[in-house]
Amino acid sequence: MKKDRVSxxxxxxxxxxxxxxVLSSVAGSIKSEDFELIVVDGGSQDQTKKKYFNQIEKLELHSKCTWVDCKKGRAHxxxxxxxxxxxxxxxxxxSDTLLPKGFDKHIVKTLQKAPAGCFRLKFDSDGFFLKFFAFFTRFNYLICRGGDQTLFLRKEVFENLLGFDSRYKIYEDNEFISRIYKQYNFSIAEDVVITSARKYRKIGFMKLQFHYALIHAFYFLGFGPKTLKYHYNRFIKSQL
Incomplete structure (x- = not known):
């Protein structure tokens, strides 16, 4: 059987x-020496690239890392x-997510149960509101999924589903995961990733969650990517 190795x-x-x-989190949490890290930039205008190269120099990750320039859009x-x-x-x-110790071992173990999966979620906030919503990420239902939980899957599954739909400028993770759920089994790893609550702090906890819920509802009601992007830009991006 082919050994599972993680990109x-x-x-x-x-x-x-x-x-x-995030680079330090990967280097400090992974157990295997047999992995690769691909950072794909959508045209950053700040110091992202400089800090990337400085950090891989510091962490001695040159042989493991690849920088890719790409057109803007997370799906692309x-x-x-x-x-x-x-x-x-x-x-x-x-890029604002921190990984659990031995995340690669958790991934390999979880992929023995299903060809795709994710971790449970925890926010870098002690507030009850976000703890409440993070609690539900342990349940294996599509409504409980989101890109902040990270996503792992076998490459053949990704290729069979033709990858992310680049028409979705936002919600691309959820749209792709919904297609996984329709055709494959999905499993939840037993540890958590920690994601930033920076958008919640900036916009407001209840306000942001309300608009995320509306975007979920629009998708499940059959609205297309343009409607989702319009709502996100008007009520979320404009507040950041």
């Missing part, structure tokens, strides 16, 4: 404040990373 794909755009932390970026990935397991991680 970690991180899309970035103007992430100078988070890129060093993640597809570009998957296209050059050389290993049989793809792991998509947001």
């Amino acid at each position: 970690i794909i991180i899309p970035v755009l103007n992430e100078e404040k988070t890129i060093s932390k 970026q993640m597809n570009a990373g998957a296209l050059i990935a050389k290993y049989n397991v793809l792991y998509f991680v947001h």
Whole structure:
């Protein structure tokens, strides 16, 4: 049987404040020496690229890391990373997410149950409101999924589903996961990833969750990617 090896794909755009932390998280948490890390940039105008190269120098990750320039759009970026990935397991991680110790071992173990999966979620906030919503990420229902939980799957599954739909400028993770649920089994790993609550702090906890819920509802009611993007830009992006 072919050994499972992980290609970690991180899309970035103007992430100078988070890129060093996520690289350190990968280096400090992974158990295997046999992995690759692909950072796909969508045209950052800040110091993301400089901080990336400084950090991989510091962490001595040169032989493991690849920087890719790509057109803007997280779906485009993640597809570009998957296209050059050389290993049989793809792991998509947001740049403001921190990974649990031995995350690669958790991934391999979980993929023995299903060809795709994710971690449970925890926010870097002690507030009850976000703890309440994070609690439900342990349940294996589509409504409980989101890109912040990270996503891992066998490369053949990704290819069979033709990757992320680049028409979705937002909600691309959920749209792709919904297609996984329709055709494959999905499993939840037993540990948590920690994601930033920065948008909630900026916009307001209840207000942001309300608009996320509306976007979920629009998708399940059959509205297309343009409607989802319009709502996100008007009520979320404009407040950041």
